Amino acid sequence: MIDFHPVSIGDGAACGCVRCGPAPEAAYASVAEVEACLTAVRPAPGAPSDPGRSIAGGVALVGPEPFAHPELPALVAMCRRAGFARIALETDGSALAAHGNAVGVLHAGVRHLWVRVLGADDATHDALGGRPGRGAASRLGVAAYLEAAATTGVTVAVTAVVPVCEHTLGELPAIVAACAQRGFHAVRLEAARSLPSRAATVVAAACDTGMVNRVWVSTDGALLLPETHRLHGEPDGGPITPASGAGGVR
Amino acid sequence: MTAPLKVALLALNSPGYQSLALGYLRAYAQADDRLKGRVGFQTLDLTTDDDPWWVAYRIIALEPDVLAASVFCWSARAVYDICRIVKQALPDVRIVLGGPEVGPIAAEVLRAHPVVDAVVRGEGEAAFADVVDLARRGKPFSRADGVTARDATGAPVAAPDRTLIADLDAIPSPYLAGVLEPREGSAYVETFRGCPHDCAYCFEGKGYGRIRSFSRERVEAEIAFLAGESGVRQFSFIDSVFNLTPDRLRWLSDMLAPHAARGLVLHTVEVDIERVDDEAASLLRRAGVVSVETGPQSIGAAALAACRRAFDADRFAAGVTALKRQGIRVETDLIAGLPGDTAEDFLKGVAFCLSLDPGKIQTSTLHVLPGTDLYLHAAELGLRFDPEPPHEIVATRDIGFADLRRLEARSVHIARLYAARIEGD
Numbered sequence: 001m002i003d004f005h006p007v008s009i010g011d012g013a014a015c016g017c018v019r020c021g022p023a024p025e026a027a028y029a030s031v032a033e034v035e036a037c038l039t040a041v042r043p044a045p046g047a048p049s050d051p052g053r054s055i056a057g058g059v060a061l062v063g064p065e066p067f068a069h070p071e072l073p074a075l076v077a078m079c080r081r082a083g084f085a086r087i088a089l090e091t092d093g094s095a096l097a098a099h100g101n102a103v104g105v106l107h108a109g110v111r112h113l114w115v116r117v118l119g120a121d122d123a124t125h126d127a128l129g130g131r132p133g134r135g136a137a138s139r140l141g142v143a144a145y146l147e148a149a150a151t152t153g154v155t156v157a158v159t160a161v162v163p164v165c166e167h168t169l170g171e172l173p174a175i176v177a178a179c180a181q182r183g184f185h186a187v188r189l190e191a192a193r194s195l196p197s198r199a200a201t202v203v204a205a206a207c208d209t210g211m212v213n214r215v216w217v218s219t220d221g222a223l224l225l226p227e228t229h230r231l232h233g234e235p236d237g238g239p240i241t242p243a244s245g246a247g248g249v250r
Numbered sequence: 251m252t253a254p255l256k257v258a259l260l261a262l263n264s265p266g267y268q269s270l271a272l273g274y275l276r277a278y279a280q281a282d283d284r285l286k287g288r289v290g291f292q293t294l295d296l297t298t299d300d301d302p303w304w305v306a307y308r309i310i311a312l313e314p315d316v317l318a319a320s321v322f323c324w325s326a327r328a329v330y331d332i333c334r335i336v337k338q339a340l341p342d343v344r345i346v347l348g349g350p351e352v353g354p355i356a357a358e359v360l361r362a363h364p365v366v367d368a369v370v371r372g373e374g375e376a377a378f379a380d381v382v383d384l385a386r387r388g389k390p391f392s393r394a395d396g397v398t399a400r401d402a403t404g405a406p407v408a409a410p411d412r413t414l415i416a417d418l419d420a421i422p423s424p425y426l427a428g429v430l431e432p433r434e435g436s437a438y439v440e441t442f443r444g445c446p447h448d449c450a451y452c453f454e455g456k457g458y459g460r461i462r463s464f465s466r467e468r469v470e471a472e473i474a475f476l477a478g479e480s481g482v483r484q485f486s487f488i489d490s491v492f493n494l495t496p497d498r499l500r501w502l503s504d505m506l507a508p509h510a511a512r513g514l515v516l517h518t519v520e521v522d523i524e525r526v527d528d529e530a531a532s533l534l535r536r537a538g539v540v541s542v543e544t545g546p547q548s549i550g551a552a553a554l555a556a557c558r559r560a561f562d563a564d565r566f567a568a569g570v571t572a573l574k575r576q577g578i579r580v581e582t583d584l585i586a587g588l589p590g591d592t593a594e595d596f597l598k599g600v601a602f603c604l605s606l607d608p609g610k611i612q613t614s615t616l617h618v619l620p621g622t623d624l625y626l627h628a629a630e631l632g633l634r635f636d637p638e639p640p641h642e643i644v645a646t647r648d649i650g651f652a653d654l655r656r657l658e659a660r661s662v663h664i665a666r667l668y669a670a671r672i673e674g675d
Binding site for chain 2: 001002057080085086087109111112155156157185186210211214215216218228231232234236
């Protein structure tokens with residue numbers, strides 16, 4: 001319902017399951033390249049609203065880990081200048097706790113975080129992500145961002161993005177419960193691979209785990225859900241899979 | 251000389267709010283010649299966050315002869331707990347309840363809560379003064395019109411309905427009477443009672459028949475006092491519709507404009523948004539209005555019909571646009587679980603509100619309130635709800651229990667996605 005225009009800041013992904021395949025090498029786009037993509041999706045000034053349809057106005061910087069981009073502040077400032085009121089970062093969250101990054105991005109205007117989560121605990125996250133120490137760092141980073149938002153009275157939306165593959169599938173309910181405990185506002189389950197038919201049952205259980213822990217769980221269209229859980233299968237404007245078409249140099 | 255009757259007035263408000271009702275009850279009773287010098291009042295204007303045992307402790311310390319509580323759906327459970335505790339500690343205290351949660355189901359309340367002695371039905375000021383006078387004279391409460399009390403066996407007995415107060419100016423301003431103090435620079439203003447609408451889910455105006463207004467002189471005097479020597483910087487108008495008529499809106503705007511020019515603001519006044527054009531929006535801005543609250547509650551044809559609500563998408567959108575042009579934030583409200591609405595209808599309503607970029611989206615699930623048409627006709631409408639307050643909807647004919655809970659969670663999520671934005675750019 002709330003459109004986020006995905007703008008890729010380079011090749012690669014913030015965090016993915018290395019057992020499904022090696023992590024791609026990150027290659028970052030230049031500011032000029034990102035700006036060209038941003039120009040294509042920026043909201044038209046005074047564009048008339050279209051009752052009954054979704055609103056424009058969000059942009060998401062997606063692709064490789066944004067905190068490793070040498071010009072991240074410039075990219076965020078550019079999004080702001082382009083007129084976007086909702087700016088999202090797709091990240092593994094591990095850099096948020098360091099160097100005042102959580103406060104920094106909040107002040108810069110980032111109100112949405114899409115944090116990729118691979119496991120219910122640090123060890124599992126590290127093992128599947130192939131990057132030791134990232135699980136704990138991500139947990140601390142999200143906490144720092146939420147604390148900064150609470151301190152300044154700013155409303156933010158922090159969504160866990162969980163790639164669903166045969167390695168994360170069995171743990172999905174536990175991941176959702178862990179995300180709720182860490183303060184995530186929502187969880188997005190994204191199909192990373194084709195899955196066995198039993199996946200629908202587990203995905204439904206993950207949705208139910210979200211309900212009892214007061215965190216909304218949504219799924220992308222590629223994940224099968226029982227009819228009873230159809231409300232979890234519709235987009236609300238959270239994270240968008242790369243397949244849905246990010247502009248940029250992906 | 252007989253010792254004055256001691257009356258404790260209790261309200262449990264949502265945090266951050268005060269009870270204007272207690273102010274009215276006390277101001278009216280204190281002005282009653284029968285009670286002057288014969289009754290002492292204590293007001294306990296507390297919140298739902300306060301622990302019932304702590305509230306009971308405070309009441310018991312006052313040793314009241316009468317405990318009178320204003321009861322809403324959100325405070326009822328705690329009030330019942332408190333009454334039970336207080337009655338154990340003070341067996342002779344007489345407990346009187348009033349308010350929209352109990353008035354429409356007075357007899358049921360008395361049957362379910364043996365510690366309660368009487369329930370005031372409907373508008374409370376005059377009936378409450380009579381009850382206090384009867385308590386002072388040791389007479390049964392059932393002698394007061396508009397009150398349901400107990401007979402000698404303890405069974406509920408209802409006195410005739412009470413005629414409404416024709417001249418609202420007979421009710422003293424609680425602020426001018428000195429029984430209610432503005433809190434944190436904020437005060438309440440009521441300029442009329444009743445509602446021009448007749449929405450099936452709402453209790454507002456039920457039993458009032460027609461709109462009754464305070465005189466303009468009375469409202470102006472109250473506002474001048476509050477904005478002047480009381481230093482109030484923010485008013486909460488509790489009128490059901492701020493833009494009731496063009497003439498009235500212009501009067502309010504003219505009266506409030508000088509105060510607004512000095513920085514006084516009005517937050518979340520309720521408006522009929524489909525009657526807001528550029529001129530009305532300008533008058534609202536001039537009055538100091540910075541945000542308004544409005545429907546549509548639903549955009550589904552079946553629910554609108556079942557709830558007797560009108561909705562015109564184009565007029566609604568035009569109203570939002572006119573207000574936004576004046577820099578006024580619009581809070582659009584939607585209710586999940588109205589009869590006739592499907593889950594898809596509700597989500598279309600959310601999408602409609604989002605498409606207008608109003609400023610705030612507020613969603614809630616239906617509470618089937620006593621005294622409303624939905625409460626009276628719940629079975630035939632297929633509404634299943636918790637009979638205990640706050641009477642939240644459990645399932646409807648079109649939306650099951652689980653999907654209602656999903657809609658709650660999902661709409662909270664969407665509202666957060668919408669609210670998480672850079673402000674002021």
